[in-house]
Amino acid sequence: GAVVSQHPSRVICKSGTSVKIECRSLDFQATTMFWYRQFPKQSLMLMATSNEGSKATYEQGVEKDKFLINHASLTLSTLTVTSAHPEDSSFYICSARAPYSYEQYFGPGTRLTVT
Amino acid sequence: AQSVTQPDIHITVSEGASLELRCNYSYGATPYLFWYVQSPGQGLQLLLKYFSGDTLVQGIKGFEAEFKRSQSSFNLRKPSVHWSDAAEYFCAVGAGNNDMRFGAGTRLTVKP
Numbered sequence: 695g696a697v698v699s700q701h702p703s704r705v706i707c708k709s710g711t712s713v714k715i716e717c718r719s720l721d722f723q724a725t726t727m728f729w730y731r732q733f734p735k736q737s738l739m740l741m742a743t744s745n746e747g748s749k750a751t752y753e754q755g756v757e758k759d760k761f762l763i764n765h766a767s768l769t770l771s772t773l774t775v776t777s778a779h780p781e782d783s784s785f786y787i788c789s790a791r792a793p794y795s796y797e798q799y800f801g802p803g804t805r806l807t808v809t
Numbered sequence: 810a811q812s813v814t815q816p817d818i819h820i821t822v823s824e825g826a827s828l829e830l831r832c833n834y835s836y837g838a839t840p841y842l843f844w845y846v847q848s849p850g851q852g853l854q855l856l857l858k859y860f861s862g863d864t865l866v867q868g869i870k871g872f873e874a875e876f877k878r879s880q881s882s883f884n885l886r887k888p889s890v891h892w893s894d895a896a897e898y899f900c901a902v903g904a905g906n907n908d909m910r911f912g913a914g915t916r917l918t919v920k921p
Contacts (some may be wrong), residue, residue: 701819728909738853738898750905765823787852796841796860796903802852 697721698790699803707778707808715773716802722779723768724790728798729761732785744771778808811836815912823920830885830915832874832900841903842883844874847914848896856898859883865895870894877893895919 697720707713717727726745730738739775742758744765752758760782761775771790775782785805789798814833822828834840841860845853857868865875874885883900900912 735916737913739911740909743908785850797843797855797858798857798903798909800845800853803850805850 696792696799698724698788698799698801700786700788700804702804703802704805705807707806709779709808710777712774713778713806714774715762715775715786715788715806717771717773717790717801719769719790719792722790722792722799723773725768725793726791727765727771728789728791729763729771729773730787730789732787732803738787741773756780775806778806780808782806783808811840811904811908811910813910813912815900815915817915818913819916819918821918821920824892828885828887828890828894828917830868830884830898830900830917831911832883832885832912833881834900834902835881836902836904838904842874842876843871843901843903843909844868844883844885845899845901846870846896847899853899856885858892860864869871890919892919892921 699718701716725790729741741756742752742804744763746765750763765771787803789800791798812835843858844856856872857866859866859876866874872887898915903909
């Protein structure tokens, strides 16, 4: 149980375009989902926290207009990188938390490359 | 806010040797503590977690960790390392406010 999927696993896009990454909790309802960013050989940095049906809470320094997060259902959150630039290239990982749980279940990550 | 320190960026051990990865945390209340492992290009796999109770926690793949409140530590141990254990290891601390903060990670290299 407690499986989280991400799609796509890898994506290459051109500079200036937008790309959407999906995060799904497959066998549980996730009231809260989290988006992390990981640069090569570095740790995970929390970008934002999203609760189903409400606006995401962004960490300091994360541009909310650039990284659009939607958590429209209890099993799906999406991260859209708008007007992507090469410096947005990174590994994006989502996680989901079930109600009344302190544990987060992580997706396998999405490798974004902006050319 | 909580924070995590992993003092060792890179550790090399010989296969079959014992392993200890250090983790220190900072948090005002009782934290929720986790160890994750990440292979290159992959997501995170939970090795073990501590919420409460017995301070010695057993995890998967033969790993264990001990919560020491007096030292604000949650070190990860394994008595005999296998070549397949080579990976990046992250300690994380969670709090009741949904936050989870990760340490910088420790890269483990296993010598044959």
